[in-house]
Amino acid sequence: MNYTPFRPCPPDSLSLAESLILRGCHPLPRRRCFSPSHFVRTQTEPKTDITRLLSAGSALDLPVPQLLRLSPSPIRLALDIGGGSGALASLLRRLANATVLTTTMNLGYPYSEAVASQGLVPLHMPLQQRFPVHDGSLDLVRAGRAVNRWIPTPSLEFLLFDADRVLRPGGLLWMDHFFCRTGDLTGIYTPMIGRLSYKTIKWAVENKTDGGGVRYGEVYLTALLQKPPVLATKV
Incomplete structure (x- = not known):
């Protein structure tokens, strides 16, 4: 420059x-x-994000109160990948006193500024970058709608394994409204997720639709998965 x-x-x-x-x-x-x-200050996050994260409109939604009930242990530190204006970080701070790091790219809209204006932490970084977090530190990693089939398959697999790296034993991986073609879900993404050997807490799949009905033969997936705990070994 x-x-x-x-x-x-x-x-x-x-x-x-x-x-x-x-x-x-x-x-x-x-x-x-x-x-x-x-610097742009926002009075509130987008209403649709807040509504979907507070109450379920379909089986794909995982409201934060339900997430906290399903979590086997308290959520204290989390990462929201592609978290937009920071709606999840705001709610988890209010409902669970949790600290959530939100990865953002502005791309024409001041998402980073919107996150920061709420006293939250934006990480200005792309999806292909290694998470700047120590191994085994996080209770929750959420992959939001920015994580979808448009990401090259090798890049997505690296992302999932980096999420595994930063999750503590027993931590949660939340794939929220991941969309892909129906055949790719069974042929590519389900086996890819399965390689993590996580316990499935929630797995919901629905057709991706618009005003004209089912769109491009695509589906949405919302999954909540638990990383295996460390097994105690005798010395």
């Missing part, structure tokens, strides 16, 4: 940075120009 040191950064610096991040150029080099102050 060309810029004049000690002056404002070019107006397209954020969009340029994100295009590089999406191509694996991360972390970006340091710079000596001033970022634009276009």
Whole structure:
């Protein structure tokens, strides 16, 4: 990026940075120009996200109160992959006093600023980056709607195994409204998830529809899976 040191950064610096991040150029080099102050404060998260995370409209939904009941242990620290404006982080902080890290990419909308404006933690990073979290630290990892069939299969498998790396024994992996073609669910994604050898707590599949009915032969999957606990061994 060309810029004049000690002056404002070019107006397209954020969009340029994100295009590089999406191509694996991360972390970006340091710079000596001033970022634009276009901090956006939001009074609330998108209503649809809050509604879906508080009450179930279909079998695919997993409201936070139900999540807390299903969890075999308290949720204290979590990661929300592609968490948008931070609705899950906000609710888990309010209902469980949990700390949730939210990965975001702005891509035309100030998601990172929306998360930060609520006193939450945005991680500005793409899906293909290794999670900047220590091994075995998290009680919950949620893969939201940003995680879907458009991700190349090898990249998705790396993502799932990195989620396994950061989850503590007995932690939860929540795949929320993952969508793919029907045949790919049985032929590709179910075996991929099965390689983790997790216990299934919830597994719900429904057709992906729009105003014209079933769309492109796709389905939604919502799954809540538990990482196996560490088995005690005799010394």
